[in-house]
Amino acid sequence: MAAKEEWSISDFEIGKFIGEGKFGKVYLAREKQSGYVVALKVIFKAKLEKYRSHAHLRREIEIQHGLNHPNVLRLFAWFHDETRVFLVLEYAARGELYKLLKSLHHFSEKRAATYVSSLAGALAYCHEKHVIHRDIKPENLLLDIEGRLKIADFGWAVQSNAKRHTMCGTIDYLAPEMVEKKEHDHAVDNWTLGILCYEFLYGVPPFEAEDEYGTFRRIMKVDLKFPSSPAVSVEAKDLICKLLVKDSSKRLSLQKILKHPWIVTHADPSGSCCD
Ligand SMILES: COCCOc1ccc2cc1OCC(=O)N(C)CCCNCc1c[nH]c3ncnc(c13)N2
Numbered sequence: 001m002a003a004k005e006e007w008s009i010s011d012f013e014i015g016k017f018i019g020e021g022k023f024g025k026v027y028l029a030r031e032k033q034s035g036y037v038v039a040l041k042v043i044f045k046a047k048l049e050k051y052r053s054h055a056h057l058r059r060e061i062e063i064q065h066g067l068n069h070p071n072v073l074r075l076f077a078w079f080h081d082e083t084r085v086f087l088v089l090e091y092a093a094r095g096e097l098y099k100l101l102k103s104l105h106h107f108s109e110k111r112a113a114t115y116v117s118s119l120a121g122a123l124a125y126c127h128e129k130h131v132i133h134r135d136i137k138p139e140n141l142l143l144d145i146e147g148r149l150k151i152a153d154f155g156w157a158v159q160s161n162a163k164r165h166t167m168c169g170t171i172d173y174l175a176p177e178m179v180e181k182k183e184h185d186h187a188v189d190n191w192t193l194g195i196l197c198y199e200f201l202y203g204v205p206p207f208e209a210e211d212e213y214g215t216f217r218r219i220m221k222v223d224l225k226f227p228s229s230p231a232v233s234v235e236a237k238d239l240i241c242k243l244l245v246k247d248s249s250k251r252l253s254l255q256k257i258l259k260h261p262w263i264v265t266h267a268d269p270s271g272s273c274c275d
Contacts (some may be wrong), residue, residue: 116200
């Protein structure tokens with residue numbers, strides 16, 4: 001999409017409603033001049049005021065606008081009027097990965113390895129730019145028209161060279177040092193990659209429990225169990241065990257994930273697997 005000093009809503013034709021998050025609705029839209037199809041997220045300023053989230057959104061825009069990677073949803077531009085903030089985003093035509101996971105119950109090893117490889121590549125890029133996402137979960141993962149994974153919603157991302165303290169993320173995906181409100185760094189995303197790899201292969205996150213405190217306890221104990229069904233390769237379990245490590249300094253690095261035998265054997269190099 002061409003760069004422009006100042007966009008406005010009159011530059012776009014609004015299409016179908018795509019979905020709704022905490023701060024706003026997402027629509028399909030077309031930029032009139034170029035015909036370029038985008039996703040337009042509309043956020044009401046009143047809601048930002050209610051949740052005191054102006055600074056949060058500003059940081060998210062600064063972070064996501066500065067990222068340019070094939071597995072990170074592009075934020076092309078943003079603008080506002082009296083009552084709304086508009087985000088002009090890359091459109092992911094195949095929608096939310098978690099809906100695909102729910103419909104398939106669990107992914108094949110090829111599909112799971114391809115998504116884990118895409119995530120590791122995207123996170124390595126983000127960490128090189130000192131960005132920690134901190135909220136990677138299936139709801140924030142989208143699929144484009146070729147089935148390539150795109151990380152969206154950097155709402156909890158931070159620019160960080162130093163250690164962080166802020167509590168964020170939903171309990172199932174939190175690393176131990178986050179649930180203990182200890183200092184944490186980019187290695188929290190490596191832990192979450194282990195959670196996601198497990199959930200892609202088994203259909204449920206590894207530390208699910210009756211209630212949040214039960215999950216909290218299981219995370220703190222790293223109470224990791226592998227069900228007998230569905231059948232999962234030893235190599236996949238090996239990668240998960242090397243990521244779900246309580247000592248964050250001992251978690252497999254993103255570079256080593258990309259070279260892990262399970263990833264090398266199963267991941268589709270194009271990133272758009274299985275169809
Ligand atoms: C402050 O906001 C920062 C940006 O957050 C988002 C950017 C793009 C998003 C979703 C974002 O936040 C989460 C959210 O609104 N939902 C969970 C509801 C809508 C789900 N979209 C589904 C979807 C399907 N094809 C898409 N192509 C591009 N973007 C999409 C979608 N959604």
